[in-house]
Amino acid sequence: MQLTDLNIQAGRQSLLGDTTVTIPGGKITVIVGGSGAGKSVLLRVLAGLIPRDGETLSWQGQIQLGQSKSEPGRVPRVGIVFQQFALFDELSPLANVQFGIDHRSDPGAPVSQDARQWLEELGVPSNRHVAQLSGGQKQRLAIARTLASDPDILLYDEPTSGLDAASGRKVAELIRQTQQRHQRTSVVVTHDYETLLPIADEVLLLDSAEKRLVSIAREDWSQIPDRMKPVATEPITTPDTTIAASSLAGIDRFVTATGSALIAAVRLPFDGLPLFPRPRWGIRFFLHYLRLVGGPSAWAYLILAGLIVGFTTTYFTFRFLPFRLYTQPLLIDELLSSIGFALYRVLVPILATTLIAARCGAAVAADVGVKQYGGQIDALRTLGVRPQVYLLACVVMAFLVATPVLEWLAFTAAQWISLATFVNTHPDIGSHFWEQHFFRHLGDSTWPKGWGWVMLKNLTCGVGTGTIGYYRGASPKHSAGDVSNAITSTVLWTTLFVLVVHFIIALFEF
Ligand SMILES: Nc1ncnc2c1ncn2[C@@H]1O[C@H](COP(=O)(O)OP(=O)(O)OP(=O)(O)O)[C@@H](O)[C@H]1O
Numbered sequence: 233m234q235l236t237d238l239n240i241q242a243g244r245q246s247l248l249g250d251t252t253v254t255i256p257g258g259k260i261t262v263i264v265g266g267s268g269a270g271k272s273v274l275l276r277v278l279a280g281l282i283p284r285d286g287e288t289l290s291w292q293g294q295i296q297l298g299q300s301k302s303e304p305g306r307v308p309r310v311g312i313v314f315q316q317f318a319l320f321d322e323l324s325p326l327a328n329v330q331f332g333i334d335h336r337s338d339p340g341a342p343v344s345q346d347a348r349q350w351l352e353e354l355g356v357p358s359n360r361h362v363a364q365l366s367g368g369q370k371q372r373l374a375i376a377r378t379l380a381s382d383p384d385i386l387l388y389d390e391p392t393s394g395l396d397a398a399s400g401r402k403v404a405e406l407i408r409q410t411q412q413r414h415q416r417t418s419v420v421v422t423h424d425y426e427t428l429l430p431i432a433d434e435v436l437l438l439d440s441a442e443k444r445l446v447s448i449a450r451e452d453w454s455q456i457p458d459r460m461k462p463v464a465t466e467p468i469t470t471p472d473t474t475i476a477a478s479s480l481a482g483i484d485r486f487v488t489a490t491g492s493a494l495i496a497a498v499r500l501p502f503d504g505l506p507l508f509p510r511p512r513w514g515i516r517f518f519l520h521y522l523r524l525v526g527g528p529s530a531w532a533y534l535i536l537a538g539l540i541v542g543f544t545t546t547y548f549t550f551r552f553l554p555f556r557l558y559t560q561p562l563l564i565d566e567l568l569s570s571i572g573f574a575l576y577r578v579l580v581p582i583l584a585t586t587l588i589a590a591r592c593g594a595a596v597a598a599d600v601g602v603k604q605y606g607g608q609i610d611a612l613r614t615l616g617v618r619p620q621v622y623l624l625a626c627v628v629m630a631f632l633v634a635t636p637v638l639e640w641l642a643f644t645a646a647q648w649i650s651l652a653t654f655v656n657t658h659p660d661i662g663s664h665f666w667e668q669h670f671f672r673h674l675g676d677s678t679w680p681k682g683w684g685w686v687m688l689k690n691l692t693c694g695v696g697t698g699t700i701g702y703y704r705g706a707s708p709k710h711s712a713g714d715v716s717n718a719i720t721s722t723v724l725w726t727t728l729f730v731l732v733v734h735f736i737i738a739l740f741e742f
Pocket residue numbers: 242243247265266267268269270271272273274288289422423465466468
């Protein structure tokens with residue numbers, strides 16, 4: 233791997249200036265440096281996770297990754313073992329590794345070993361949930377998943393951090409063994425030089441005073457502790473949120489930062505392509521989001537909402553009718569058909585889509601936000617998967633299916649309670665009269681007149697809610713507070729979006 237004139241900035245602070253260095257292929261290079269020197273940022277630049285013109289982090293220069301070992305013309309795959317592991321928590325250890333295998337750099341190449349063999353090789357129990365694994369086991373699982381995806385270059389970010397000395401040595405040994413067995417170019421960044429220098433073929437020091445990567449000859453390794461100095465940080469400038477309208481990256485950043493449903497909707501067909509590199513993972517993610525958006529807890533919400541609106545409209549319309557004794561016999565059929573019309577075309581759609589926007593939008597923002605904060609979205613990228621393909625496309629499809637179903641549940645409940653209320657308050661008239669008139673303005677009770685308008689509202693609100701939730705969740709997250717802010721702003725934006733959609737559609741509908 234060849235780095236030429238590499239410059240990296242974090243805000244106004246320069247982390248690396250005009251650095252030219254070669255990282256030897258097929259060997260372990262350990263990059264050491266003081267805390268805050270920029271080791272993790274450098275690794276993320278090498279992994280392709282930081283755009284050149286990022287908001288707070290940016291870089292210039294050339295990074296030549298060399299040749300792919302399996303296919304000389306192809307850009308080499310860079311795999312990364314993240315400091316915080318970035319495992320898919322909702323999947324089992326076995327499924328985490330299987331995901332790596334299914335998205336390996338060369339899908340046509342034979343699989344060297346199956347997921348169970350990878351877990352056995354790296355000593356990870358397969359019968360436990362990811363959350364129940366120890367730090368060392370998670371670290372080994374992260375290594376297994378990355379190796380299973382068959383990268384050409386393997387990056388390790390602080391692989392021994394958070395481990396005791398004995399576990400740290402085991403992980404170091406494991407890196408050495410896997411290197412010998414699988415012959416990958418490996419780059420390890422660490423400040424734990426005592427544990428990791430013994431496995432190094434080459435050592436580079438990220439010299440924070442010189443802002444350079446300096447190669448340290450083996451005979452000088454003993455001087456490393458003295459040359460590693462913690463770095464005084466400069467304040468990070470507030471990002472300039474100006475939209476670079478001309479560049480797609482600028483649009484991407486704007487959409488991610490604001491969850492702008494309109495722009496996202498225009499981009500949606502492009503974001504979703506190619507649809508699912510591996511269909512079975514697409515179906516798995518789709519079912520995950522379908523459960524999240526349209527699962528039984530959502531049914532309870534919508535049925536309850538339908539019951540409330542169906543009861544109040546039917547009961548109070550007749551209860552507070554002026555001069556009821558005289559007017560009711562004249563108006564009762566008209567009122568019933570108006571109630572049916574208002575419930576079907578306006579009240580239930582608004583109530584249902586607003587509830588879906590708040591509840592399901594927040595659920596998606598939380599799910600995607602945690603994936604962003606926990607590094608799972610970056611992990612997807614380094615496994616060669618565009619997160620929009622599995623996450624955004626599946627979120628939107630889940631909303632397309634769930635929104636009409638939830639709205640139908642709410643309307644069925646509203647219809648049922650309206651009938652029950654009417655029969656109870658007008659026992660002498662009965663249910664047949666209700667049935668005749670409730671649907672009078674709607675025609676058929678199975679495909680009522682105007683179902684196309686209702687569907688348009690449902691689908692527009694569903695797609696908008698899903699995209700806003702996704703993009704708010706996927707915006708950069710530096711703390712748990714950012715996840716919480718994304719959820720709050722999703723609720724604000726999705727409910728506003730839904731109300732605006734209803735207002736605009738109503739202008740054409742009536
Ligand atoms: N997303 C970001 N936006 C702005 N600045 C950042 C960002 N991430 C890191 N930095 C800054 O870049 C500098 C280097 O951070 P980095 O995490 O790479 O340090 P490190 O060498 O890995 O340190 P440590 O060993 O303590 O983990 C720090 O000053 C940090 O504040």
